[in-house]
Amino acid sequence: MSTIRKRRLLLPLAAVATVGFALTACTGDIASEEAGDTDCSEYEEYGTYDGASVTIGATIVDIEADRLVESWTDFVNCTGIEIDYQGSQEFEAQIAVLAEGGNAPDIGFVPQPGLVQRLADGGWLIPASESVEANADEWWTEDWKAYGTVDDTFYGAPLMSNVKGYVWYSPSEFEENGWEIPTTLSELRDLSDEIAAAGDHKPWCVGLESGVATGWPGTDWVEDYVLRLQGADYYDQWVTHEIPFNDPGIVEAFDEVGEYLKNEDMVNGGIGDVSTLVTEAFGTAGLPILDGECSLHHQASFYETFWNPEGGDAAVVASDGDVFGFMLPPENAGDPLAVTGGGEIVVAFTDAEEVEVVRxxxxxxxxxxxxxxLGGVISANLGVDPENASSELLVQSIEILQNPETTFRFDGSDLMPGAVGADSFWSGIVDWVTGDDTQSVVDAIEASWPSS
Incomplete structure (x- = not known):
């Protein structure tokens, strides 16, 4: 019996991308022993690899990292492939430097398609094997597969997902006031005006602070409005710079969002004035809803895990609970559901067979x-049973992603070059909410777009 540890594939890389490898290997006593009482029937196709080890890096930390490791425990026990996971919030900023220095992990979970392209352009990524591509074709839509494709080469399949554009609210407050869930952007504005006119509290609570990434929650607002006001084709041309960042359609989206974020009558409920938007952490910004100090908060499906104020009881996230969410509505009643979202792409920096088995x-x-x-996350994988999700909202989110009528677009800033999507767009939002006019901000972002 041979032992595999970082063993190179016998096939050349070009062949890996087009031919793939058979998911079979040596039979290992060690793997069998570690499996113990585990039912390995679902993992037989992967073979056993005694002594094999694969390293993975990503931004996922804390309890989500623990759940991630738990998710592949049976696979590890049944195949004998040891997986060493290291999570760091600096992963995105460091991975290109690590790759250039030959110190990247075997596998990376990359949350930005724009970063996938940068890594591919650097020559650091291994094309995905036929087995990975077959799964991508079976379990993911063409749009999702495309996020892991650069210049017609498929580098990695998606992993987890999130749905952006939720508006979080208190079901009991809505019931007490007879408020209906808005079905159009106009109805949302009318509801916001009604809450503001009552004078009890500001309708919206917002937090844009996120360390070096401060401003990104504001880019989510703008992206949601671009998609709803201008449509999917326009959105696609915007993120690829076929339409410039200072186009009138983008100005319109900024100005619509500004009716909330730059308006003292609309924000910042339970926190302060407009200036507090850039100092309030995005993770705590929605909590005033629980105290009745604001009524609405714009944030993604993953925000479900934040409804647990320090020192307090966890809020019940349900349509009849303490807090729930509805999707930011379309411009016109009856328009197809259009949502933005995000996720990770599983890329490889090492061409070992066991790496492709893990992928x-x-x-x-x-x-x-x-x-x-295991809870707390969703996936756009078409084979996921929505009922496996840990909450009513996450079940709904999976159903949205699996609905063929849904228009889904990846987070725009994550698709843009890093100089824009992870820099000038974020900082532009900060400049904008603190006083700069829309046109000067979009002009500055346009000027920052790389020439090549």
Whole structure:
């Protein structure tokens, strides 16, 4: 019996991308022993690899990292492939430097398609094997597969997902006041005006602070409005710079969002005036809803995990609970549901067979159901049973992603070059909410777009 540890594939890389490898290997006594009472029937196709080890890096930390490691425990026990996961919030900023120095992990979970392109352009990524691509074709839509594709080369399948554009609210407050869930952007504005006119509290609470990434929650607002006001084709041309950042359609989206974020009558409920938007952490900004100090908060599905104020009881997230969410509505009643969102792409920096076995597993419906069942996250994998999700809102989010009528677009800033999406767009939002006019901000962002 041979032992595999970072063993190079016998096939050249070009062949890996087009031919793939058979998911079989040596039979290992060690793997069998570690499996113990684990039912390995779902993992037989992957073979066993005694002594093999794969390193993974990502931004996922704390309890989500613990759940991530738990999600592949049976796979590890049944295949014998040891997975060493290291999470760091600096992963995105460091991974290109690590790759250039030859110190990248075997696998990376990259949350920005724009960063995937940068890594591919640097020559650091390994094209995905046929097995990974087959899973991507079976379990993911063409749009999702495209986020892991650069210049017609498929580098990695998606992993987890999130749905952006939720408006969080208190169901009991809505019931007490007879408020209906808005079905159009105009109705949302009318509701906001009604709450503001009552004078009890500001309708919206907002937090844009996120360390070096301060401003990103504001980019989510703008992206949601661009998609709803201008449509998916326009959005696609915007994020690829076929339409300039200072186009009138983008100005319109900024100005619509500004009716909330730059308006003292609308924000910042339970926190302070407009200036507090850039100092309030995005993770705590929605909590005033629980105290009746604001009524509405714009944030993604992953915000569900933040409804647990320090020293207090966890809020119940449900349509009849303490807090729930509805999707930011379309411009016109009856328009198809259009949502933005995000996720991770599983890329490889090492061309070892065991690396591709791990990537194949992570792109499968088996892994997706494992992880979703552990709670707190969703996946756009079409093989996920929505009922495995840990809450009513996450079930709804999976159903949105799996609905063929949904128009889904990846977070725009994550698709843009880093100089824009992770720099000038974020800082531009800060400048904008603190006083700069829309045109000067979008002109500055346009000027920052790389020439090549």
């Amino acid at each position: 194949t597993f992570l792109s499968s419906d088996t892994w997706a159901n494992n992880r979703v069942s």
